[in-house]
Amino acid sequence: MNRNCDIICFSLSRWDSEISSPALSLAKEFARNNRVFYIDHPFSWKDYYQLKHTPQIQQRKEALLHGRNPYSNPPSLPSNITVVTTQLTWPINFLPPRFLYNRMAKWNDAIVLRTIRQLIKDYQLKDFVYLNFFDPYFVQKLPEDIKSLTAASVYQSMDDISQVAYSHRHGTRLEEQIVHNFDYTLCTSKELTRLKSPFSNNVFFHPNAADTDIFKTAVTQILPKPEALQGIDKKIIGYTGSIEYRSDFELLKKIATHHSDKILFFVGPIQGNEVQEFGLDQLPNVIFAGPRKITELPAFLQYFDCVIIPFKKNTLTKSIYPLKINEYLAAGKPVIATHFSEDIYTFKDVAYIADSDDEFLQLIDTAINSNNATLQQQRIDVAGQNTWTARVERFWEIVSGNGK
Known part of the structure; x- marks a missing residue:
């Protein structure tokens, strides 16, 4: 395997996600040595009309509407x-998994494949x-004209897609197909690796990591205190990331009420209505600062006294390597x-x-009171x-055949 080859990344996460x-x-790390072509998750016509006045759509308008x-x-x-x-593609997730969905999915695949073929030609x-x-x-299976040009096709599974109703509707069976059809599948958790292994002989554990150079600045530099702080x-008990269905909102409310002498501070987007349903937005010591760019997070972390990962314990989170x-650890923070x-237990x-x-409530005080330079360095x-x-x-070890 030529490690200097070009890489086409087709991603569920758009490059300018919040x-x-x-x-x-991973794409940025590959780009140190490789040309990387990062194909954003396609916008649908529904997305276009809902978001047409946002920068995300306006900056892409010519490409979305005309392919220019x-x-x-x-x-x-x-x-x-x-x-x-x-x-733009057609919004079809609401359709049942029958003829009409399959037909329209082929239309969507044709739109994506037209872009990929043009990319291959242009570059x-x-x-x-x-x-x-x-x-x-x-594109659960690469057509032969594209597959013949690839050195390897790789799929990365990041969550148990069967545990979220919206994604499970079609995602579970489609993921089984793509795992079966692609050369290699990488899984971000050990549980996911077990779940996907029945569909391919080439399934490997490949966990998440961190941009440590970015997050270490919370320790190595004196950063300006964010205005929100x-x-x-x-x-301050801190949390960075999306606040949504994986979060244990009952536990969060207990943290805020038990630790009323502290601030529970969230940095990240809020999805769903649970924040309101549990009354977190009404508590005087709870602050939601909204989403921030990854480069802004170390400044918040520097001023947090501890940080939390308050996930529910269920089938979905069983497959998560957060x-x-x-x-958090790169920033030296007690977690x-x-x-x-x-x-998560491997970090015990x-x-x-x-x-x-x-125990969670008690460990917050323990984490704050016992923090020291030695633990920080560990x-x-x-x-x-x-x-x-x-x-x-x-990654290169795996696709070169040295993964086991």
Whole structure:
């Protein structure tokens, strides 16, 4: 396998998403040595009309509507990454898994494949790696004219797709197909690796990592205190990331009420209505700062006294290796997490893993009061073993046939 080959990444996460993306992080790491063509998850006509006044749509309008100017090189990304936008696709997830869905899915695949074929022609690609990041809704099997030009086709599974109603509707069976048809499947957790192994002989554990150079600045530099933290003179329990269905909102409310002498501070987008349903938005010591770019997170982390991963313990979270664990550790922060997966438990020597709500509440004080420079360095050292550089090296070992 030529490690300097071109890479086409087809990703469920768009490059300008408001939350951290493992797909984009890996793409940026690949771009140190490879040309990377990052195909955003296609926008549908429904997306277009709902978001048509947003920068996301306006910046892509010519490509979405007419297929013109589909390539861009955003200045915030490495110069070796070219972002690719397909034309608009049809919204079909609401359809039952029968003839009409299959027919329209073929139309959508044709739109995507037209973009890929044009990309191959325009950049004269051959012997490239085709890497699908957790987007099984498109092109479950590469057509022969494209497959003949690939050095390897790789699918990356990042969550148990069967455990979310919207994605399960079609995603579960489509993911089975793509795992079966692609050369290799990488899974971000040990549980996912077990779940996908029946569909292929080439399924490998390939966990998330962290942009440690970014997050270490919370330790190595004195960063300006974010405006949202100004005026806070209490201990801060912090959380970064999406606030949604994986979060244990009952536990979060207990944290806020039990630790009323502290601030519970969230940095990230809110999805769903649980924040309102549990009354978190009404508590005086709970603050929601909204989403921030990944480069802004270290400044928040520097001023947090501890950080939490308050996930529910269920079938979905059993298959999660959270991106944020290594980000937190790289920032040297004491971490308290629920015992939701065997992957999170592997960090028990550098994080506090709680088996009950009461233990979680107690461990917050323990984590804050026992924090010291030695523990901080131990966390940083562990995060240093879980970099995207290490993950890219492992990737090449796998696709070169040395994965086992």
